[in-house]
Amino acid sequence: MAKRKIQSPMSAGEKRQVWGEFAAGEAEYLGEVEQRWGGTSAYAQTARRVARYGKSDWQRIKQEYAGIEARIRELIDAGTAPHEAAAMDVAEAQRQHVCRWYYDMSHEFQVSKSDLYLLDPRYREPLEDNTRPGAAEWLAAAIKANAERAETDLTRHDP
Template sequence: MDNTVGQVARLAGVTVRTLHHYDEIGLLHPSGRSEAGYRLYSEADLERLQELLFYRELGFGLDDIKRMMGDPGYDRGAALREHRELLQAELAARRAMLETVETAIARHEKGATMSKEEMFEVFGDFDPAEHEAEARERWGDTDAHKESSRRTSQYTKDDWVTIKAEADAIEERLAELLRSGADPSGGEAMAAAEAHRQHIDSWFYPCSSAMHVNLAEMYVADARFAEHYDSREPGLATFVRDAIKANAIR
């Protein structure tokens, strides 16, 4: 059964004007029109709107969404699975933050203080050995984590030295570009972003361009990832995200 623009607006929690705008820019065309010329949306249209709104919640701009969803190779199922994995990671991060806040409240009400380790545990670094238990708890059910665990369980100390050296080199290259005032959508920045994607793909788990973009959004949204990048160069997390997004849609 087709739905009117007003019905869709109420279902999705958006305005009628927003739906009109999506139609005007070619992002979501309704499949039909009533005899009076009013927009009518099919079930397939609603599915596309749902996915569009997922991307909006993750911080993507309309132009980026249009390019990604308009790609002939776009796979809705794969995109939804990647959305799920990113949201699982975000939820886990929020739960960890909430637990820290609740501990702080409980200690405050009892007149006690948290240890330094407890206060800053949620903002710690990303040493894989130190945080493996946490990673398993947060992302253990995702395909990406399972594949990463399978691969990394076979790595030697020399492998980890190589992985760290490669990661440091890629991040330093991105930092150099930021310092030089390079455009994150320029060729050099996109090449560095592609090296970043291939590093993940080679050492940890298959990393499509869409998944890479999802990770990039987390680099900015998650305080620990942002601190990791920005400690090398202020503003690097945002620069890396923008370079990755540009690389994904070129």
């Protein structure tokens, strides 16, 4: 069996501390990721980055994402529609989080991956546990609206 490319230098105990339940299913989840995206440049970039992350990096990543989820919860509670600027801004913050910590994510790829919130309970449940029921649909719609906004901004600036 080939050695998995995405590996963390953390100990098993540190992984349990920082990742919680994910640590127990790490091999299964990363195997699926490798099977699905293993041949992509995004996967290679993620493997290079993650190999350097220690416990403090993962804590910072987790804390930053918790802030994004808190903002999603606030916006849903305030009745913000997914096509409003604040909703698109949080979708963009999520995309930038991925770009900063894992791989360069295009708007188009973010839209494609947002289907996982709708179709895969492993993506939907943690999002909705940390935000609100219905957040999967709301976030997927905000991601699509943000991608449309970005495309509009690009066409506006074309000569």
